[in-house]
Amino acid sequence: MTKRAVITGVGIVAPGGVGREAAWDLLSSGRTATRRISLFDPAPFRSRVAAEVDFDPAAAGLTPRQVRRMDRAAQFAVVCAREAVEDSGIAGEPVPPERTAVALGSAVGCTMGLEEEYVVLSDSGRRWLVDHSYGVPHLYGYMVPSTLAVEVAHEVGAEGPVALISTGCTSGLDSIGHGVQLIEEGSADVVIAGATDAPLSPITAACFDAIRATTPNNDDPEHASRPFDRDRDGFVLGEGAAVLVLEEKAAAERRGARIYGEIVGFAGRSNAFHMTGLKPDGREMAEAISSALDQVKLDPTAVDYINAHGSGTKQNDRHETAAFKRSLGEHARQIPVSSIKSMVGHSLGAIGSIEVAACALALDRQVVPPTANLKNPDPDCDLDYVPLVAREHRMDVVLSVGSGFGGFQSAMVLARPGAVPYERS
Known part of the structure; x- marks a missing residue:
């Protein structure tokens, strides 16, 4: 009989609310979290609005060492994983580490960390040959997207299959789909699955400006994202993460877990x-x-x-x-x-x-x-x-x-x- 995957924990870091309940409050109330970009000066760009996360890594429980080491996308993912695991109650269960897996998605990896370091190493773009000696010790990690999944695996103690799924804007669906398959085939009993991206940087704004995919509605940021509306004129960039705890259904039921779906x-x-x-x-x-x-x-x-x-x-x-x-x-x-x-x-x-x-x-x-x-x-x-x-x-x-x-x-x-x-x- 095929094993079945259920959701027993949810963790969210999203624009308008850090945490599952804050995010749901925004969504269910119909409020918008779109505004003028504050993470960098958007003045040179065609589209100057985004949905930013009001995120304080220290308040979210990250240590100074974690903040120094991890790109913003990794910080989002780790905070989400903590919330999802706590929500699931799985931390107190005797699940062998080698039966716990991570399937994390990301479209653009450590974009913010990479751009910030390039600006320093190239002297704000004035030097073609960059001076690597000015780079942070963890620069290599920014260049390898799989480090995002590794950070989550370290956080939850997962020693089973660990993967970074990068399929553009379907990464967040595909990573969860991969996690479900790990449960169904019996490769893992618990999968920490989700996705993270923190793409709000000048290079991202420039790329989407070039193909005119993002909205130029800068005068009314709150109403700039208008799916299915006759007057829509492009999407609004955002950032955030969500992580789910997936478990084999029978095991979740045996331990009396709350099952979302x-x-x-x-x-x-x-x-x-x-x-x-x-x-x-x-x-x-x-x-x-x-x-x-x-x-x-x-x-x-x-x-x-x-x-x-x-x-x-x-x-x-x-x-x-x-x-x-x-x-x-x-x-x-x-x-x-x-x-x-x-x-x-x-x-x-x-x-x-x-x-x-x-x-x-x-x-x-x-x-x-x-x-x-x-x-x-x-x-x-x-x-x-x-x-x-x-x-x-x-x-x-x-x-x-x-x-x-x-x-x-x-x-x-x-x-x-x-x-x-x-x-x-």
Whole structure:
């Protein structure tokens, strides 16, 4: 019998709130955490807004040595892992270290640390040949993204499989999917899974400016992220992390763990089409959705809520609207859909894990977060996108999707505990 993976712990560091409850309070209230960038001077850039985390590493429990050693992305991940482990109650259980795994996602690794060090080593870009002697002792770690996963493994004492999953903006979904597979195949009993990114730096702003993907709506930062709205003009960058504790279901039930939900399906596809472009028919995302549902023989009508990628770009929002219709048929028009990027921005690789964490909390509390700032719906985005205000809604099955540069399309299906009796196909 295939082992089944459940979520027993949730840790979140997100714009507008550090900690699981603070993050959920923001999402369920429909507030936005988007503002003018304060982490660096954004004046030279086309897009000068972002969703920043008000994060004090010392207040979050990190030691001066940890703060000195770790990039901001690693700090986020470690703080999330601590909260998730505490929430799960697994720390007091006799789980062998070699049966504990880490699956962490990140799209851009230690961007902030690398840029800060380059500025110093190159004398603010004036020297072509950099002087390595001015680098911090941990510079090599910034250059190797897997150190993010290693920091989490050190924190939780994981001696089983440890991996860094980097698949662009689907990294946060794919890392959790990898963790689920480790549980199902019997390679681990507990997996610390999630993703982190802290990309808010001048190089990131310049890159997205160059392709005009981010919003130029600098005069109204609070309402700049507008997924599915007729007047949307690009996404808002964000930062943050989320980490889940995944356990084998039977073991979690034996110890009386609180179970937020079960991850019953996961699939990914690539469009093999364009680095940033999307085909309007949404076929690849639709195939990922159908595959994830087919794994547990779920009919599309079983889906009660969709957490959309909802980046707020013209092509993405229309692409996934088409994907929902293609994969779910007429039922797509009956399902509430929302994008939390309207409130916490797009934290690249981290956002998929933040969205899965939000889905777990939505299942637990039976509340659908809203799509903030959706005042003028795009006629081409004609589904129920839960505008402005959260909605109490009966949910047994939730779908979360992600879309990333490079053509990555991922879909994950979560279910309320006991709602989906199944054998995987």
